[in-house]
Amino acid sequence: MAEITKSQSIKSEYWTAAFIGILKFVIFSFYGINLWIATIYIDEQRINPNTGKVYTIGNIFTNIFSILNCTSMAFQLIPNIQAIVKAKIIGKQIFDVIDRQSPQKQLVKHQEQLPNFSTITFKNITFKYSSQQNDMLQNINLLIKGQTSTVIVGASGSGKSTIIQLLERFYSPNLGEILIDDVNINNISLRALRESIGYVQQEPILLQGTIRDNILFGNKDATEEEIQNSLRKANASFVFDLENGVDTYVGTSSLVNLSGGQKQRIAIARAL
């Protein structure tokens, strides 16, 4: 990233330098041509059509001051040109992100809906984060049965969150397959998969907006009653004691300070 920023800053400076160079070239050319023509006109005693008299030194200086005025205005353009060049460079980065095709999208997606399923199976899963040298998961096999609670236990950094992220298809395994009943999750549309599996991450993020807005991100058609029920089920009844209840504003610039656990419970309500 630092390399990209550096090369683009250099590019932006090139453009600005080129603009200043061209501007100065034009201005000094005007001065030069002005003085050159002026000497010829005065020497040959030509008539100024505006006054009907011969050109004087006064006419020449009027001209020079006019150019001076123009150029000082033109120089005021420079900061604006810089802003335009910077906006272009930053805009490109943003559009590159918007236009990026996720590799997940190219995977086949037969199934638009996920029926009730009874097992999740991890089969010989091997996975490596692209930024890391070694495999994070090696030949993992896991059978998760429906209607049961499954807990994955392990040392910090051993790959528990990674397993869940693979299930949500935030990453794809390098080897092996993940099956929901008998269907490979790559054959299920991302939307159907993520609508069926609620995921509360370890460090939940509440988005800018009210608690209600945040819960509605989970299901935009949820009724008032469903919102309240989900909060109760998530053991987040503390929300009702807040001054503005579910309309309390949360997010980065919020005035209400929620603890990590409270944020997590709102995230659970969102998932529910």
Ligand SMILES: Nc1ncnc2c1ncn2[C@@H]1O[C@H](COP(=O)(O)OP(=O)(O)OP(=O)(O)O)[C@@H](O)[C@H]1O
């Ligand atoms: N996006 C990522 N890119 C590269 N490496 C990552 C990424 N996310 C996690 N890792 C690395 O993968 C390893 C496993 O991380 P993971 O989050 O799965 O651990 P965990 O078992 O959930 O740990 P904890 O109990 O602390 O939550 C860690 O060493 C971590 O540094």
Ligand SMILES: [Mg+2]
């Ligand atoms: Mg974790």
